Amino acid sequence: MNDNELMAELLLPDIDKTPEYYENMFPQRDLKEGARVTRVAPSPTGYLHLGTLFTSLVNRITATSSEGIFFTRIEDTDKKREVEGGIENIIDGLNRFGITIDEGFISGTEEKGVYGPYQQSKRAEIYQTYVKDLIKRGLAYPCFCTAEELEAVRNIQEQNKIRTGYHGEYAKHRNITYSEAKALIDEGKPFVVRLRSQGNEENKIIFEDMIKGKIEMPQNDEDFVLLKSDGIPTYHFAHAIDDHLMHTTHVMRGDEWISSTPKHIELFKLLGFKVPKYAHVSPIMKLDSETGAKRKISKRKDPEAAVHFFIEEGYEPISVVEYLMTIAASDFEDWRRANPDADYRTFKFNLKKMSVSGALFDNVKLNDVSKIHISKLNSSEVYDKVTAWAKEFDSDFYNILTKDADYTKKVYAIDRDGAPKPRKDIAKWNEIKDFYSYMFTELFVPCYEMPENLKNDDMKAFLKEYITVYDENDDRQEWFNKIKELAPKFGFAADTKEYKANPDAFKGSAGDLSTVLRISVTGRRNTPDLCSIMQVLGREEVLRRINNAIEVL
RNA sequence: GGCCCGGUGGUCAAGUGGCCUAAGACACCGCCCUUUCACGGCGGUAACACGAGUUCGAAUCUCGUCCGGGUCACCA
Numbered sequence: 001m002n003d004n005e006l007m008a009e010l011l012l013p014d015i016d017k018t019p020e021y022y023e024n025m026f027p028q029r030d031l032k033e034g035a036r037v038t039r040v041a042p043s044p045t046g047y048l049h050l051g052t053l054f055t056s057l058v059n060r061i062t063a064t065s066s067e068g069i070f071f072t073r074i075e076d077t078d079k080k081r082e083v084e085g086g087i088e089n090i091i092d093g094l095n096r097f098g099i100t101i102d103e104g105f106i107s108g109t110e111e112k113g114v115y116g117p118y119q120q121s122k123r124a125e126i127y128q129t130y131v132k133d134l135i136k137r138g139l140a141y142p143c144f145c146t147a148e149e150l151e152a153v154r155n156i157q158e159q160n161k162i163r164t165g166y167h168g169e170y171a172k173h174r175n176i177t178y179s180e181a182k183a184l185i186d187e188g189k190p191f192v193v194r195l196r197s198q199g200n201e202e203n204k205i206i207f208e209d210m211i212k213g214k215i216e217m218p219q220n221d222e223d224f225v226l227l228k229s230d231g232i233p234t235y236h237f238a239h240a241i242d243d244h245l246m247h248t249t250h251v252m253r254g255d256e257w258i259s260s261t262p263k264h265i266e267l268f269k270l271l272g273f274k275v276p277k278y279a280h281v282s283p284i285m286k287l288d289s290e291t292g293a294k295r296k297i298s299k300r301k302d303p304e305a306a307v308h309f310f311i312e313e314g315y316e317p318i319s320v321v322e323y324l325m326t327i328a329a330s331d332f333e334d335w336r337r338a339n340p341d342a343d344y345r346t347f348k349f350n351l352k353k354m355s356v357s358g359a360l361f362d363n364v365k366l367n368d369v370s371k372i373h374i375s376k377l378n379s380s381e382v383y384d385k386v387t388a389w390a391k392e393f394d395s396d397f398y399n400i401l402t403k404d405a406d407y408t409k410k411v412y413a414i415d416r417d418g419a420p421k422p423r424k425d426i427a428k429w430n431e432i433k434d435f436y437s438y439m440f441t442e443l444f445v446p447c448y449e450m451p452e453n454l455k456n457d458d459m460k461a462f463l464k465e466y467i468t469v470y471d472e473n474d475d476r477q478e479w480f481n482k483i484k485e486l487a488p489k490f491g492f493a494a495d496t497k498e499y500k501a502n503p504d505a506f507k508g509s510a511g512d513l514s515t516v517l518r519i520s521v522t523g524r525r526n527t528p529d530l531c532s533i534m535q536v537l538g539r540e541e542v543l544r545r546i547n548n549a550i551e552v553l
Numbered sequence: 554g555g556c557c558c559g560g561u562g563g564u565c566a567a568g569u570g571g572c573c574u575a576a577g578a579c580a581c582c583g584c585c586c587u588u589u590c591a592c593g594g595c596g597g598u599a600a601c602a603c604g605a606g607u608u609c610g611a612a613u614c615u616c617g618u619c620c621g622g623g624u625c626a627c628c629a
Contacts, residue, residue: 043629078628147627154626163555164625192627209558217557228627235629259557259624282559285622294621326578330566333578355566357559358622365565365579375592421592480588496587514588526590 003178008135010182011142011193015125015132022126026115026245035068037249039104040094041239043075044086047306048093050297050361051254054324055281056099059252061328061349062279063102068249071103073242074119077232087119093307097317115246120238127233130241130271131193131226139198139270140226142191143173144184166194167201167222174223193227197266205262210250210279210351212258220262236260240267248276255280279351282358284327297361304361314389314429318344319370326369327359341376367427375424379412386412389429397433400440410536411439415528423528438522439536446545447523448552451512458490458507459516460553463546465489466517470546472539479531483517484510520549 001009029037038059042052063070072094074087083089088108094101103113111118134140143166145153150166157164166172174196185191199205199219206216226237233241243251258280268275283296299305310320325332325344330353336344374382383405390398401408415423426432437443450459469482484494491507493499499509518530521542527533534542 041629045629075629081628143627145627150626158554161554190627212558215557222625225627230627232627234627238629254623255558256623257629261557280558283623296622326565333565334567337578359566360564362564362579368579415591419592423591425591476588483588509588511588518589524589528590530588 004136004138006178007141007181008132010178010185011135011191012128012132015128017125017129019130019133022129022245026247029069029247031069032067034066035249036062036066037069037071037247038063038252039071039073039243039246039248041073041075041242041253042090043078043081044083044090045078045081046083046086046089046299047308048090049299050305050307051283052090053093053097053099053307053320054284054328055252055254056094057097057321057324058279058281058328058349058351058354059250060099061325061345061347062250062252062351064345065347065349069102070100071113071115071246072101072105072118073246074105074121075235075238076119076121077228077235077238079121079230079232096311097307097321099321120242121232123238123242124231124233126245127227127237127241128231131233131237134195134226134270135193139196140193141173141176141196141223142181142185143176143194143223143225144189144191145172163201165222166224167197171223190229192225192229194223195226195267195270197221197223198270199262199266205265207261207265207275207278209258210252210277211282211354212255212280212356215258215261217259217262220266222263224263236263236267239264240271240273243276244268244271244273250279251276252279252281255282279354282355285358285360287360294358294360296358304363312393312430314386314393314431315366315370315427316373316385319373319427320366322373323366323369326365327355329353330355370427371424374426375416375422377416379409379417382412382416383409386429386432393430394433400442407536411436414532414536438524438527439533441541445523446548446552448519448549449525450519450553451508451515454508454512454516456553460550462486462490462513462516463520463550463553467543467546470539470542472535472542474531476529476531479534480510480514483513487513517546521545 031037040052040056040059042048060070062068072091076082076086085108087105091101091105091108095107103115104111104118106112117123131140149172153166153170153172154164157170171194173194181191197220199221201218201221203219204216205219206214209215224236225234227233239251242248261278261280265275285294286297286302287293288295288301297305303309307320311317322336322344325347326336329347329349331350332344332347335347339346377385383401387398387401390401426435433443437445450456465486466483469486471478471482474482487494487510490513492513493506493509496509496511499506499511514530515525518527519525521530521534521537537545
C-alpha cells in the first residue's frame with residue numbers, strides 16, 4: 001500500500017465498498033430523450049418557506065413539461081439546526097400546495113423510489129466510500145485544525161486583506177503525511193476531511209446557468225470540508241454524490257448557491273461525474289418596512305415567508321401557486337388569459353422566461369389572482385372550502401356557518417351561482433366573516449349612517465310605505481319597480497337619468513331610496529344585490545330590521 | 554472589502570441594433586353601464602439609473618460611475 005492508501009485506511013477503516021458498488025446499484029434512469037430529472041432538497045429546519053415552495057414549483061413544472069421526474073431529498077446533515085417534525089412540515093406543505101412528488105419523501109414518513117435513501121443522514125456510508133476513494137487518489141486529506149485555529153487564520157487574512165479561507169499557504173494540513181496523521185489520530189484528535197483542490201484562482205471557470213446565462217468566476221482553490229468530524233458530509237459533497245447517484249439532470253436552486261458552484265463543478269469533475277445543468281432561481285423579495293429597502297423575504301421578519309401563513313389567512317393554495325407562476329414565467333399571464341380554465345400544469349414552462357432578478361412579493365397581485373379564482377367557484381364549493389378553513393382557524397364562525405348549511409349556501413349563491421358576471425371581491429376566506437356578517441343574525445351589527453343629503457322624515461316615511469308593498473317573492477325587476485313607483489310620492493326621481501338631468505327638482509333618486517333600504521337591512525352602504533339578500537334573509541328578518549330602522553331614525 | 558449577479562412606470566414585466574412616439578397585467582385616476590358595491594367597457598397618469606464610447610442608428614453592444622442583491626462556515 002502506498003501512503004494515500006494507508007491514509008485512506010487510517011481515516012475510514014470501516015468502509016469496505018468502492019464507488020463502483022454504488023454506481024452499479026443506481027444505474028441510469030430509463031426515461032425518454034430530453035426528460036429532465038429535478039429535485040428539491042430542503043433542510044428540515046422549520047416550516048415550508050415561500051422560497052422553497054417557489055423553487056419546488058419551478059422544479060416540478062420543469063420535470064412535468066419534459067415528462068421527467070421530480071423528487072425530494074432531505075438534507076439533514078446539520079443536526080444542530082434540525083427541528084422536530086421538520087420533514088412533515090415541508091413535505092405536507094408541498095402536498096398541500098399541490099406540488100406532486102414522484103419520488104423521495106412523499107409524506108413525512110413515506111419514501112418512494114429506488115434511488116434512496118432520500119435522507120442524507122442515512123447515506124453516511126455512501127459518502128464515506130467516495131471520500132475514501134478520493135483519499136486514495138490523493139485528492140482529499142485530513143485536517144486537524146480547531147475552530148480557534150481557523151478563526152485565527154481568518155483574522156490574519158483579514159488584517160492583511162488577503163482572501164479568507166483554507167487555501168494555498170493557509171491550508172495548514174494540505175501536505176500532511178501518513179505518519180503525521182497517524183500520530184495525531186493515535187492521540188485521539190478529531191479531524192475533518194478536506195478536498196485537495198486542484199483549482200487555481202488565476203484561472204477562470206465558465207458555466208452556463210439556464211436562468212442567468214453565462215457566468216464567469218475564478219476557479220475554486222479552497223480545500224473546503226467534505227466530511228465533518230462526525231463523518232457526515234457538508235452540503236457541497238452531499239450534493240455532488242446524491243445528484244450524481246440519483247441522476248439529477250437539472251439542479252435548480254436558490255441563487256445564493258451561485259457563489260459555491262465552482263466548488264461543485266470541481267467536485268463533479270474530480271469525482272468523474274457528469275456535471276448537471278444548473279439553474280439558479282432568484283429569490284422572492286420584500287420591501288423592508290423599516291428601511292424601505294428591497295431584500296430577500298425573511299423567515300424572521302415576514303410572516304408570509306412561512307407558507308403556512310397563507311393557509312391561515314384562508315388563501316386557496318392554488319391561488320398562491322398561480323401567483324407564483326406569474327413570477328416564475330413572464331409569459332404565464334398571457335397564457336392564462338388565453339386559457340382561462342386550463343390546469344396550470346399544462347402550461348409550457350420555459351426556464352428562459354424566468355426573471356434574472358428577484359421579484360418583489362406583491363400581495364395586491366396575489367389578491368387579484370385569488371379573486372379571479374374564487375369568482376369561478378360555485379356556492380357549494382365555496383361552502384366546502386370556507387367551512388374547512390373555519391373549522392381549522394375560526395371555530396365560532398364554523399359553528400355559525402354549519403348551523404344551517406342550506407342557508408349558508410344560499411348566502412354564497414348570491415351574485416354567484418348562474419350569475420353572468422360573478423363578483424370578484426373575495427380573495428381569502430378570512431374576509432368572508434366580515435363581508436357577509438349581516439347575513440348571520442349572530443354577526444349582524446346594525447348601523448344607520450344614512451346618506452347626508454336625505455331627511456330623516458323622508459326616509460322614515462319611505463320605509464313605512466315600503467313595508468306595505470314589500471313582497472319577498474318579487475324578482476329583481478319587480479323589486480326595483482316598487483321602489484321606483486314609490487319614489488315620486490316622496491319627491492324622489494324614479495329614474496336616475498331624470499335625476500341627473502335635473503337634480504334640483506328632486507330630493508334624490510330611487511337609487512338613494514334603495515340605499516336607505518340597503519342600510520336598514522344590512523347596515524352597509526355596499527353589498528351584493530339587495531333583492532337577493534332580502535330573499536335569503538327572509539320576510540320576518542327583513543321586516544324586523546326595517547322596523548328597527550324606522551324606530552331609530 | 555474580494556468575488557458574482559442585477560438595474561425598463563408604484564409592482565410584475567415585453568423587448569436580443571431600426572418595427573420603440575417603449576407592449577401587456579396589477580394598482581391608481583376619470584368616464585360609461587348601474588339599486589350600492591363588485592363586474593364589464595372606454596380612456597388616462599406613469600419607466601429605459603447616470604456618464605462616456607461603438608454605430609448612419611442604442612432600452613438593446615462596450616467601458617466607467619452609482620445603486621440594489623447574493624456570497625465569502627465542520628449551515629444549508
